[in-house]
Structure formats: C-alpha cells, structure tokens
Amino acid sequence: MADVSLGPPDGRRLREADRGQLLVVAGLVMAVSLVALVVLLNATIFTENLATRGIEAADGEATEVRATAVGGVGELVDATNRQERASHEVTNVTDGVAALDARMARSYAERGGVVHLETNESRVTRGEYLSTAGNATSLANDTDATAYAFVDGIDRTRGFSLSLSADDLATTTPSDATGEAFHVVFDGPALSESREVYVYRNATDDVVVANGTGGGDPTVRCSIAAASDENATLDLTAERLGETACPGVWPAELFAPSDAYAIRFGNADAADGTATATVRPRPAGSDPGADHDGTSPAVYDATVDLRYRTADLRFETTVRVAPGEPRA
Known part of the structure; x- marks a missing residue:
C-alpha cells in the first residue's frame, strides 16, 4: 500500500513560498503608493488652477481700476491745458483729482471696493501748451x-x-x-x-x-x-x-x-x-x-497715488500720468 502520510516540511518549498508572499506584498505596496501619488498630483494641479484663476481675476480688477484712474487724470490735465490759462496755478488739477477720487469711491463702493486717489501741488509738473490756431496765414x-x-x-x-x-x-x-x-x-x-x-x-x-x-x-x-x-x-x-x-x-x-x-x-x-x-x-x-x-502755462504731467482694496485684494501703486507722451 502506498505511503500517503505527510513527511517533514521541505525547507526549499517554504523559502519559495515566502519569496512569493513578499513579492505580492511589495506589489500591493507599490500599487497603493502609485494611487496615492496620482491623487496628490491631481489635488496639486486642481489647487494651482484655482489659485491661478484667482490671480488673473485680481490682476484684471487692479488693471481696470488703474486704467480708470489714469484715463480720468489724463483727461483732467488736458482739459485744464486747453483753457490756455494765464498762470501755472495747478489747483484745477489737484482739486480735479480730489473730485475724481470721490466719484471713483462711489462707483467702486457699489462693487464692494474701496478706492483712494491723491496727489499734491509738488507732484504736478509745470509745462507749456502750444497752439498755432491764432496764426494768421x-x-x-x-x-x-x-x-x-x-x-x-x-x-x-x-x-x-x-x-x-x-x-x-x-x-x-x-x-x-x-x-x-x-x-x-x-x-x-x-x-x-x-x-x-x-x-x-x-x-x-x-x-x-x-x-x-x-x-x-x-x-x-x-x-x-x-x-x-x-x-x-x-x-x-x-x-x-x-x-x-x-x-x-x-x-x-x-x-x-x-x-x-x-x-x-x-x-x-x-x-x-x-x-x-x-x-x-x-x-x-x-x-x-x-x-x-500761441503759448500758455500748462501742466505737463501729474503723479498720483492709487489704493484699491476689496475683501480679497489689496492694490497700491504710484503712477505718472502724461497722456500722449511717445511710447508711454
């Protein structure tokens, strides 16, 4: 009759089984690590996209406020010069900047923003306005x-x-x-x-x-x-x-x-x-x-401080306004 009893453990077979189990465990660990890495990478990309969109929106808002201020001050300076005044008195410009500040403050307050625009006489540069409109021939x-x-x-x-x-x-x-x-x-x-x-x-x-x-x-x-x-x-x-x-x-x-x-x-x-x-x-x-x-006292440029604040944005800059300057 054949001997079917189990003999003593075969050490070689046990060692091969251990190595197989280690390979399986190592594979599982690597798979879990790769999944975790993919999840972290996706989260990072998503977060960066959100942050970038926020920066672009903030930049656009700040650019709009700056353009409004520069355009308003430029129109004020040129309108003052077209009056062909008798002196270099610059209160028209400083008072005009104060009035523009009040108008911008009201406008942006409706959008949840706080604007402040200011200058003073020492920051307004003296110039000369020239026109040949009075020449006879x-x-x-x-x-x-x-x-x-x-x-x-x-x-x-x-x-x-x-x-x-x-x-x-x-x-x-x-x-x-x-x-x-x-x-x-x-x-x-x-x-x-x-x-x-x-x-x-x-x-x-x-x-x-x-x-x-x-x-x-x-x-x-x-x-x-x-x-x-x-x-x-x-x-x-x-x-x-x-x-x-x-x-x-x-x-x-x-x-x-x-x-x-x-x-x-x-x-x-x-x-x-x-x-x-x-x-x-x-x-x-x-x-x-x-x-x-055809010469008269004028304002060449004006330097203004601009501050703008919302719940998500703080923007401050100093800008020199000289409308129509070459490549300005």
Missing part, C-alpha cells in the same frame, strides 16, 4: 515767417499733433521735399544732427509723411488717400497718420532725452492747418522760447 507764424521755432529749450513733448488741409499741402517728391514741402525740424543738444519730418502730397494725391536727417533727402514712412476738403491728422508723438501707423516718425533720440532740444517749422506756407503740443521746459520751471504767440 497757413502755418506761418504771427509775422508770416515761414521758418520759425515752434518751441525751444524743452526736454519732453506729448500730444504733438498736426491737423493739415490736404488740399493745401504742396505736391512734390522726396528729392524736392526739402525745398518745397512743409516740415518739422528737431534739433539741439539732445541730437547729434537734425531730424526732419516732411508732409506733402505725391503725384497720386496721397498725403505722404517722410523722415530726413541733417537736411538730406527724406525716406517715406507712411501715406494715406485723402479726399478733397478733408484734413489729414499727423500725430507725431503717437506715430500715426490718421488711422495709419507711421513708425519711426518720432526721432528715437527724443523718447527720453537727457538734454534740451527745439522744434522748428520749415516751409510753413506749404501747409494750412494747426499744430498743438504740450511740452516740458528744460531746465525745469523755465519758460521755453517760441516764435509765435
């Missing part, structure tokens, strides 16, 4: 001079714009523009040599803007079609002709010069219209020179 000055200083002894310009009758512009070519076309000349210590901006009509009656250096033949920068009886607006500091971009029309050396310069007009009888600008004298507080009567 074309863009020639009060004495009918066709070459004269629009302004001299300045180191900043903003809102420099020409509104010119397209019909009255000289018709010429780049090679003849220096002697025939109306042009703006920038010169002085801030520049190594003069820069010129010419405005004229070409053979197809387009209004053309071209740049020159040192009185040499200019290079065309931009042009637009202009109908009869229309005015063409060249915003030099914004580098635009009407709605068309005109890059390079403002001299690169004059974005933030460390020295003084002058703006002059040449062939002023080759254009009919007006020129306006706000400038900052150099040295500060001095009176810039001009060969025409």
Whole structure:
C-alpha cells in the first residue's frame, strides 16, 4: 500500500513560498503608493488652477481700476491745458483729482471696493501748451515767417499733433521735399544732427509723411488717400497718420532725452492747418522760447497715488500720468 502520510516540511518549498508572499506584498505596496501619488498630483494641479484663476481675476480688477484712474487724470490735465490759462496755478488739477477720487469711491463702493486717489501741488509738473490756431496765414507764424521755432529749450513733448488741409499741402517728391514741402525740424543738444519730418502730397494725391536727417533727402514712412476738403491728422508723438501707423516718425533720440532740444517749422506756407503740443521746459520751471504767440502755462504731467482694496485684494501703486507722451 502506498505511503500517503505527510513527511517533514521541505525547507526549499517554504523559502519559495515566502519569496512569493513578499513579492505580492511589495506589489500591493507599490500599487497603493502609485494611487496615492496620482491623487496628490491631481489635488496639486486642481489647487494651482484655482489659485491661478484667482490671480488673473485680481490682476484684471487692479488693471481696470488703474486704467480708470489714469484715463480720468489724463483727461483732467488736458482739459485744464486747453483753457490756455494765464498762470501755472495747478489747483484745477489737484482739486480735479480730489473730485475724481470721490466719484471713483462711489462707483467702486457699489462693487464692494474701496478706492483712494491723491496727489499734491509738488507732484504736478509745470509745462507749456502750444497752439498755432491764432496764426494768421497757413502755418506761418504771427509775422508770416515761414521758418520759425515752434518751441525751444524743452526736454519732453506729448500730444504733438498736426491737423493739415490736404488740399493745401504742396505736391512734390522726396528729392524736392526739402525745398518745397512743409516740415518739422528737431534739433539741439539732445541730437547729434537734425531730424526732419516732411508732409506733402505725391503725384497720386496721397498725403505722404517722410523722415530726413541733417537736411538730406527724406525716406517715406507712411501715406494715406485723402479726399478733397478733408484734413489729414499727423500725430507725431503717437506715430500715426490718421488711422495709419507711421513708425519711426518720432526721432528715437527724443523718447527720453537727457538734454534740451527745439522744434522748428520749415516751409510753413506749404501747409494750412494747426499744430498743438504740450511740452516740458528744460531746465525745469523755465519758460521755453517760441516764435509765435500761441503759448500758455500748462501742466505737463501729474503723479498720483492709487489704493484699491476689496475683501480679497489689496492694490497700491504710484503712477505718472502724461497722456500722449511717445511710447508711454
């Protein structure tokens, strides 16, 4: 009869069973660890997404408040200058900022925010407002001079714009523009040599803007079609002709010069219209020179403190407001 009784334990088989159990346990541990890692990673990504959305919303809100304040102060400064006042008194601006602060406070209070905007007289920079609107003949000055200083002894310009009758512009070519076309000349210590901006009509009656250096033949920068009886607006500091971009029309050396310069007009009888600008004298507080009567005390810029607070956001900044400054 066969022997079916169990014999003593086989040590080799036990060792193999132990190793199998260890492999199973190790596999379970690794699986649990991977699941935990995936859960933690998903939680981190979700939390970061929420935080990012909160930051973007806060940034957008702060940007909106800042834009409202800057736009309001800029309009106030320019409206003050257009009054062509007799003195550099700046209470119009400081009082206006206080009134704007009250209006913004009421508006944002309805949205659960607290706004405060303030400045003082020491933070309002003296400037000069220039306009040729009173000139008697074309863009020639009060004495009918066709070459004269629009302004001299300045180191900043903003809102420099020409509104010119397209019909009255000289018709010429780049090679003849220096002697025939109306042009703006920038010169002085801030520049190594003069820069010129010419405005004229070409053979197809387009209004053309071209740049020159040192009185040499200019290079065309931009042009637009202009109908009869229309005015063409060249915003030099914004580098635009009407709605068309005109890059390079403002001299690169004059974005933030460390020295003084002058703006002059040449062939002023080759254009009919007006020129306006706000400038900052150099040295500060001095009176810039001009060969025409259209100058009046003005505000060049204003620096304001802005604070905005909600339940979830605290925002504070100091901003200098100089509307229409090149690349501001």
